[in-house]
Amino acid sequence: xxxxxxxxxxxxxxxxxxxxxxxxxxxxxxxxxxxxxxxxxxxxxxxxxxxxxxxxxxxxxxxxxxxxxxxxxxxxxxxxxxxxxxxxxxxxxxxxxxxxxxxxxxxxxxxxxxxxxxxxxxxxxxxxxxxxxxxxxxxxxxxxxxxxxxxxxxxxxxxxxxxxxxxxxxxxxxxxxxxxxxxxxxxxxxxxxxxxxxxxxxxxxxxxxxxxxxxxxxxxxxxxxxxxxxxxxxxxxxxxxxxxxxxxxxxxxxxxxxxxxxxxxxxxxxxxxxxxxxxxxxxxxxxxxxxxxxxxxxxxxxxxxxxxxxxxxxxxxxxxxxxxxxxxxxxxxxxxxxxxxxxxxxxxxxxxxxxxxxxxxxxxxxxxxxxxxxxxxxxxxxxxxxxxxxxxxxxxxxxxxxxxxxxxxxxxxxxxxxxxxxxxxxxxxxxxxxxxxxxxxxxxxxx
Ligand code: G6P
Ligand code: MN
Numbered sequence: 001x002x003x004x005x006x007x008x009x010x011x012x013x014x015x016x017x018x019x020x021x022x023x024x025x026x027x028x029x030x031x032x033x034x035x036x037x038x039x040x041x042x043x044x045x046x047x048x049x050x051x052x053x054x055x056x057x058x059x060x061x062x063x064x065x066x067x068x069x070x071x072x073x074x075x076x077x078x079x080x081x082x083x084x085x086x087x088x089x090x091x092x093x094x095x096x097x098x099x100x101x102x103x104x105x106x107x108x109x110x111x112x113x114x115x116x117x118x119x120x121x122x123x124x125x126x127x128x129x130x131x132x133x134x135x136x137x138x139x140x141x142x143x144x145x146x147x148x149x150x151x152x153x154x155x156x157x158x159x160x161x162x163x164x165x166x167x168x169x170x171x172x173x174x175x176x177x178x179x180x181x182x183x184x185x186x187x188x189x190x191x192x193x194x195x196x197x198x199x200x201x202x203x204x205x206x207x208x209x210x211x212x213x214x215x216x217x218x219x220x221x222x223x224x225x226x227x228x229x230x231x232x233x234x235x236x237x238x239x240x241x242x243x244x245x246x247x248x249x250x251x252x253x254x255x256x257x258x259x260x261x262x263x264x265x266x267x268x269x270x271x272x273x274x275x276x277x278x279x280x281x282x283x284x285x286x287x288x289x290x291x292x293x294x295x296x297x298x299x300x301x302x303x304x305x306x307x308x309x310x311x312x313x314x315x316x317x318x319x320x321x322x323x324x325x326x327x328x329x330x331x332x333x334x335x336x337x338x339x340x341x342x343x344x345x346x347x348x349x350x351x352x353x354x355x356x357x358x359x360x361x362x363x364x365x366x367x368x369x370x371x372x373x374x375x376x377x378x379x380x381x382x383x384x385x386x387x388x389x390x391x392x393x394x395x396x397x398x399x400x401x402x403x404x405x406x407x408x409x410x411x412x413x414x415x416x417x418x419x420x421x422x423x424x425x426x427x428x429x430x431x432x433x434x435x436x437x438x439x440x441x442x443x444x445x446x447x
Contacts, residue, residue: 001029001337004075004134006126007082007143008034008064009041011273011298014048014291015326016079021056023330027338034064035071042066044280044287051288068126072133077333080126080153081142084119085441087273090266096434098259100427105258106265107145107195108247109421110431113400116145117412118441120152120404127156138336138373140164140329141347147194148397150347151362152404162332162374163347163362165194166324167242172345174223175202175240177318179209187366190345191354191379193390193397194364195244198237200380214238224319227312239386246306248389251421257309265305272297296320335369342369348376356387361394392420409445 003020005013013034020029032049036042042064053059065071072078083090093111097104105111123143130139139161141150150163168190176183181204189201189208201208213219214235220226226234228246247254258264263271276294280287299320307313328344335342346367350357353365353376367374382390399415402408409432416428436442 001027001076001333002031002033002074003029003060003077003079003333004033004035004071004137006035006068006071006078006080008071009036009038009045010081010083011045011276011291011294012081012326013045014052014288016329017049017052017060017062019326019330020060021052023334024058025334025338027334029060029077029333032060032062033071033075034062035066035068036064037066039066040281041277044277047280047287048291051286068129069133072129072137075134075137076337078130078134078137078139079142079329080123080139082119082122082126083143084115084122085439087266087270089118089439089441090115091264091270092266092435092438094258094264094266096438097431098255098264100431100434101255101259102423102427102431103247103251103255103258103421104264105247108244109419110416112145112148113396113412113415113419114431114435114439114442116148116397116400117403117415117435117445118439119143119145119149120400121444122441123149123152124156124404127153127161131156138162138333140332142325142329145194145397147196147347147362147364148400150194151349151360151397152401154349154360154362155401159349159373162367163194163364164325164328164332165347165364166328167195167244168197168199168345168364169328170319170324171199171225171240171242172202174225174319175199175210175213178219178223178226179204179213181209187343188345189366189379191365191382192242192363192386193393194347194362195242196248196390196393197242197364198239198245198382198386199241200239210240213240224312224316228306228310230310243303243306246303246310248421250306250309253309254306257305261305268301269298332369332374336371336373339371343367343377344369344374346374348374351376353377353379354387354390355381356391357394363390389420392418403445407444407446409447412445 094104097110103109172188173183187203220231279290403411
């Protein structure tokens, strides 16, 4: 089985390769092709992978290329994890919004819209090449904003593209842990859009254990989301929101904290990653050591300003261990390639799962996966307040898709203006001006 990783010079690629190294069964991935536009990043990451493979006799072979068509030909799986505009682009997404006094974040609010506007045209072009060169390949999309980008690609690839994110798994695992349940044996009732979902139940042997958690002040204070949102708000909701909902429910505090920070997350990572790539690319160094150090720092500082705004303290030791999306990706590939049935929370087309959204809207819900791909499992409808937010954000995503297709500035302004975290049409217009000036990738938008 051949896996092609787009964005193969990306920092998280060793996580995926590490997961593959632990898979020794028949039907596993035997060849990995890394594709990236940046040859230096490819070299650095290829060195990390080579060191990871030391002493593993059946390690998947790795090749690297900067030619997209060459990378796609013959692929059984395509893993897309690209960052259009790089971390410089992410830093600008954050900075322009914060300067306007609204949330500047990678995937949520104005920053996420800007990121979507420049990523969708690229993702669509990639999907078209996949449709031509690897029409039978399964495509796993991790490119953010993952729900929106998966929907864009699904217009070309249909159900052959599945979006993944580590945040629902992480949430489910944390809630299972505080309840003393085995994370691999629980049923997680989770629904919404990517980075906009709620855990409404966690069943162990058919019994919902979430009410026990919500009733217990000490348990609620003992995990990330409990500390971020506070016991009282979680009880009011009767659910545990995805950590990204902190940007909505505590928007003012999050914006203040982000504005007060010395550097945005993107700017911080830009500096950190520059150090890693320089070190990992230098012959004579242990690239894997450099990668481990950078990863540990990245995990420890993840969402630090939200935790600070909430008085949530440091991240728990157990949560510093990554083990999110690469495990989802591997489980998904195994289920498809070997028909090993699995239930995973994935980004797929809605069908009739969430009433109120149309069939083609990509949603993030539990899915049954087997050799035929991923199908959403029936879930309870979302309560009105959650559905309201989901509908509003889906409408924004649709405007982003419209803008990417039409190239019309008016559609892009509408996307910003309709977002619940952008408080004025005038702000939306200024945001677009600011982003157009910062991003060459938005030059396609015309009056
Ligand atoms: C989580 C989310 C990803 C997001 C990442 C940002 O893993 O699920 O979608 O890209 O956090 O983390 P970072 O360390 O880049 O701020
Ligand atoms: Mn994510």
